[in-house]
Amino acid sequence: MSILRQAAASTLARNLATSAVIRPSVARAALKVAAPHRSLATVADTVFPANKAAPKPAQYSTPYQFDASAPKATPAALKLKSGHVFTGTSFGAQNSTFGEAVFSTSMVGYPESMTDPSYRGQILVFTQPLIGNYGVPSQEKDQFGLLKYFESNKIQCQGIVVNDYATQYSHWTAVESLGEWCAREGIPAISGVDTRAIVHLLRDQGSTLAKLEIGQEVLENKDVTEFPNPNVRNLVAEASTKEVYELNPMGDVKIALLDCGVKENILRCLVSRGAAVTVLPWNYDFNKVMDQYDGLFISNGPGDPRAAMATVQNLATAFKNPAPKPIFGICMGNQLMGMAAGLDVYKLQFGNRGHNQPAINMQNGRCSITSQNHGYALEDSVLAPGKSMNGWEKYFVNANDGSNEGIRHSTKPFSSVQFHPEAKGGPQDTEYLFDDFLNLARAEKVKNSNKPFFVSEPLTNEVTKPAEVIV
Numbered sequence: 001m002s003i004l005r006q007a008a009a010s011t012l013a014r015n016l017a018t019s020a021v022i023r024p025s026v027a028r029a030a031l032k033v034a035a036p037h038r039s040l041a042t043v044a045d046t047v048f049p050a051n052k053a054a055p056k057p058a059q060y061s062t063p064y065q066f067d068a069s070a071p072k073a074t075p076a077a078l079k080l081k082s083g084h085v086f087t088g089t090s091f092g093a094q095n096s097t098f099g100e101a102v103f104s105t106s107m108v109g110y111p112e113s114m115t116d117p118s119y120r121g122q123i124l125v126f127t128q129p130l131i132g133n134y135g136v137p138s139q140e141k142d143q144f145g146l147l148k149y150f151e152s153n154k155i156q157c158q159g160i161v162v163n164d165y166a167t168q169y170s171h172w173t174a175v176e177s178l179g180e181w182c183a184r185e186g187i188p189a190i191s192g193v194d195t196r197a198i199v200h201l202l203r204d205q206g207s208t209l210a211k212l213e214i215g216q217e218v219l220e221n222k223d224v225t226e227f228p229n230p231n232v233r234n235l236v237a238e239a240s241t242k243e244v245y246e247l248n249p250m251g252d253v254k255i256a257l258l259d260c261g262v263k264e265n266i267l268r269c270l271v272s273r274g275a276a277v278t279v280l281p282w283n284y285d286f287n288k289v290m291d292q293y294d295g296l297f298i299s300n301g302p303g304d305p306r307a308a309m310a311t312v313q314n315l316a317t318a319f320k321n322p323a324p325k326p327i328f329g330i331c332m333g334n335q336l337m338g339m340a341a342g343l344d345v346y347k348l349q350f351g352n353r354g355h356n357q358p359a360i361n362m363q364n365g366r367c368s369i370t371s372q373n374h375g376y377a378l379e380d381s382v383l384a385p386g387k388s389m390n391g392w393e394k395y396f397v398n399a400n401d402g403s404n405e406g407i408r409h410s411t412k413p414f415s416s417v418q419f420h421p422e423a424k425g426g427p428q429d430t431e432y433l434f435d436d437f438l439n440l441a442r443a444e445k446v447k448n449s450n451k452p453f454f455v456s457e458p459l460t461n462e463v464t465k466p467a468e469v470i471v
Contacts, residue, residue, distance in 0.1 A: 043135065043169055043177070076190040077218040078123070078161055081209040081227045084201060090214045091165050092182030092189030098228045099123040099158035101210035102375065103199045105354030109425025110160075110178070111136055114187075115150040117239040117261030118331065118373045119157040120302035121230025123210050125198050126162050127354075133166035135174025136181040144247055144271045149173060151263040151424060155185045156239070156302075158230075159212040161198065165191035188212045206349040207375060235303030236260045236311075236332065240282035251276030253441050256286050256293040260301030260308065260332045265424035269434045270297065275441075283310040287317050295326040295441035298333030300420065305335040305345055305376055315340035319414065326444055328437040329416030331374055337416045338378040338407055341392045348403065351375035355426050358399035359406070359419050367399055368429040370419035377418065378404040413440050 073089035080086075080101060103125040104113055110131055113119065137149040147153065160182070169177050182189045190212060202208065209227035239261030248271035255275045257267070260282045270277050278293070280286060286296060296318065298311070305312075315337055318327065329337045335345050352372040359370045362385065383394045388410055395406030396417055408415035415437075421430040 043174070074214060075216060075218050076188070077213045078190055078193060078198070079211045079213060079224050080201070081224075082201065082205060086161075086190075086193040086198060087218065088190045088192035090188065091167075091179040091191050092160070093186045094183075094214050095186060095188055096211060096213045096215070097123070097158045097188050098209070098211050098230075100207055100230055100375075101125060101161075101198070101202060102207050102351055102353060103127055103195075103202055104373070105356060106371075106425060107355065109355070111149055112151050112265075112425045113373075114155050114157050114160065115152045116263060116300075116373060117152055117156050118263075118300050118302045120235050120239050120261065121233070122157050122302075123159045123161060123212055124157040125195055125202070126160065127195060127199055129163040129195070130166055131160075131162040131164070132178035133169055134171035135169030136176050136178055137171070137173035138175045142268070144268060146247075146264045146268050146271075151265060155182070155187045157187070159188045159190070161193060161195060161212070162189070162191050163193065163195040165189070188214050190214075202350050207351060231304045233303065234307040236282050236301045236305075236308045239302055241279055242281060244281070244284070245279050247271050247277045247279070248274075249276050253295070253438060253445060254278070254293045255295045255297055255438075255441065256280060256290065257297040257299060258282060258284065258286060258311065258333075260299045260311070260336070262299035262301075263420070263422065263424065265422040266297075266299060266330065266420075269422045269431065270438070273434060273438050275438055282308060283314075285314055287314060287321075290318070290321075290325055293325065294445040295328070295437065297437070298327070298329035298336055298416070300331035300333065300373075302332075304347075305332055305339060308332075308336060311336050312339045319412070323448075324412050324414070326413035326437060326440045327415075328433070330420060330422075331372075331418060334404075334406060334416035334418045335374075335376055335378055337414065338380070338404070341407065342389060343382070343392075343407075344379040345376050346379050348375055348377050348401075352398065352401075352403070355423070357419060359396045359417075359430075360399050361396055362394045369427050370405075370421075370430055371423035371425065371427065372419045374418060378407065380404040380407065383407070413444065 074094065076088050076090040078086045099122050101123045105127045106113055107128050110126065113124065139150065140148045142148050209229055211224050211227065241259045247267060251271065251274050253275050255270060255277050257277050257279050259279050267277060290296065318324065319340060339345060351374060355371045357370050357372045358367050360367045380394060382389050383392065391410050391412065392407055393410055395408040395415060398405050405419055406417035417433060419430065421433040
């Protein structure tokens, strides 16, 4: 045993002998390591104007020390339409913004959540107290040309609200701090607020419109008279691609993907399984080109699905095709397919957002932990257990609130889920649904072509005569 550990052990023994209870601070002091030993190296945030001075490189392992000469933090406030105001300090862009205040229960994955197009138009409140401790990674791409660490090429939410922002970060993929990233992309962020109180409000009264205000004037607590509602806009059209593009063109099965705000990992889950994917704008009439593809995929997306009625009409036409191709939808795709099947949608009180939502498969009774991010749901009361409507039946149900988590057709190759099987940030319990969809598309391709994908050429012993050359 080293001298340091012997000293620590003797100190603990003396405390045990003299007191029945040891204060945590005493125990930690007894186990402190000498100065030459350092903890995990961290990087200081160079943007966040904290009330405490940023440490020098040689002091990374020591806590911040108060410095009266350090610049004061910029005041910030989250003002809800209900009249509640939460004040804190700014660590992002120095501009104010409006949006719908929602909360996420995800424990990890703030870079993925913030770049998820489904959060477009929303001010994201994190229930995880400490945010920013592992920084922000680079925009590195994988072998398919997709971003490895983000779900899109920019921050999609309007702003973020955290309880405790880590002004130092440490991770092998990190290239900048969360504050630097937000400031660079013009996204305001607030720290030092009671996020538990905010979540209680949102759970009790429902998601509400809000303003994230930055600057000295927030201390005057001026009332906000107007709160623009982002859900009245066609957020799907804003998040969708404007041009058709292809990924993995040499794949063995061709999938047309309707982009309503698709996440990078959805694309990755398809192309990594050998699919050639053609990404289409949200309102593209895919019925005119479906003879060129083996399956159709409807992606996730932000906002009210009733703003994307053009897609609903195209899906209703596809459902009537006498020789239908397999169709699979995720999140917004589930709602659009449900509307095309004749169901209605409604707004959830506070939505389901996080990595810990239980969904029960109505076919086998198995419950999976799923990743979700949606504020609307299908009204599926007509699809009682054991009943169907025009061949449509319940596929998954949320074990918490009983809301719809998926539908499927009993005879045609159509199905959709409300949760995210690709689950960048976790969990991956339902990623098998991509295999099911692509296996169905491959089976349909074989059935329609009446031949396998790879046809071996018969060997021959015939000698090929040289071609006659005419001069």
